[in-house]
Amino acid sequence: MAENPSGLVVESFKLTKIYQNRQIALNDVTLRLEPGCVLGLLGPNGAGKTTLLRLILGLHRPTAGWVKLFGKIMSPNAAASRRRIGYIPTNPQFPAGMTPITYLDYMARLFGLPLEVRKPRLASLIRAVDLLNVSGDPIAGFSNGMTSRLAVATSLINEPDLLIWDEPTHGLDPEARRSMLELIKSLAKEKTLIVSSHNLSDIDEVCNHAAVLSRGHLIYFGSLQDLKGRMRRNHYELDLDGDQKNIAKAAGAIKGLNDFKSVQVRQRRLELRMADDVNNSSALANLFMTLADNKVTLVSIRSVGQQTEQAFLDLVEKEESRGFARAYQQQSEAA
């Protein structure tokens, strides 16, 4: 597009936010988000996720650096850029006394949508999020699931190109959570999304990119596959079949192998932790041979720990263990 030569949806450069010279909320965040990305924003509490989202939305002004949306610098007065965003805050609040119809109409007017556009659209959205039978009721009496659905409708009223959803599955029951994830998946086919969540399995399911923040610093930005690739795969569980004596004998033989630092047998389940420096393929090959030699059948094998979660925890742990070394590394990266 001529108005956006870079073609990027979101671009930030050395984005830094310091609150009143007291708290460094975000430090030197540089990222580039292409159209079609579904970015999962991860990080512990206080990592700076919401600050980053608020800077992208122009609700906060950066202390240093900049953020561009669709090629234009974002600022509190950049209403035109915000017309292309659909936002859901963590705990959406609604004005007292409004109904879904009046609230959506208000939001649509805030986007400057003319009457002949906003009325049919809000009606379609109310139907789509299954609030038709309560469309005239005050929002104050709505359940968490209903307010979440209304927030989804609000974020779609302007047909945005970019969706920013902060904790969209927060407080939802399993059924509502499943619907929300399915909705994100279908929206991801045509829109760019930034989804912030504490629930790593949600991110794992719907996102193709991840950004990990730790204490205001972006410690990872890239594809979710690459993030999983960084994970230490050293913890396995095996379900076995065969004579209990044979299983115990096989476990004893496995303990004798140098590949494993911990071997535990519970009934017919074997839990293994590999030594850090071994190749897991050859170690698993030795393991299978040992089981076969002892006439033990392998029923199933699985890597323990949710993959994205493990990779995320590894990253945060690694970042925190770097100590002062990170200062040197940052300088050398800058040079």
Next chain:
Amino acid sequence: MDTPALPKAYKINRFLPYWAVFQADLKQNLRSWLFRAWVFLSLAAAFGYMLYRYGAKQVGFIQPASTLISELLTYVVLGTVTIILMLTGGTICSERGTMADSVLSRGISRFQYFFGKWHARLAAILGSYLVMSIIVMVSAYCLLHGESLSLWGAAVAILAVGAILAVVITIGVTLSALVNTTMVSIAIGWMLVNASCFLLSMLPDNYPTPDRMLKNLPNILRGMFDLTMMSRFIGISLGVSLAVALVGMVLFARRDV
């Protein structure tokens, strides 16, 4: 992946976000118990006082309508400044955080948001003041000695008091955009208004200050006033109001919400 956005088949109405905020805030203000209490108490006090004066007239005392109206207008300014600051001091800061998120994260600029809020408060308070003033003025004209009242003088008096109220409203809305809590906003506003009045009262006699204008209200209502001086007073008041709002708007656009 890099598909260009489809052109929208409609035209965005850039005035609509301002109008939406204006209407929402106006409704919210008219529904607030403080606003309703202000209107009710002002009308009750005005009619109570008017009946008292009417009783005095019935037993033969001269009761000029201009005196009663000037006293009531003075009461509006002096007696309800704090209430007006309370009505305006939380305009923006009370919505900080999640509620402001749901509005300011949409297609509205900070300027439009500020203007919408400011104009809504001006419309609600000045509109109510205007209606109440006209009701009281017509009642006083009919019940008391109305010959002392000049129509032109009454219009100028209402405008002059309205100009003072506009400054107070603007100060309240501006402070609400610049501080974090309603209480702080009201406290600063109250101190600012009183300190300004005190400092203005020390100006030489030929300067049109609020306290002098209020003292001169009975004469203004009789039609005896210097038009240049009154025009200057109203003009300066509106100029101050506009300047304060501009400062508030620019600073609000530079703040985090």
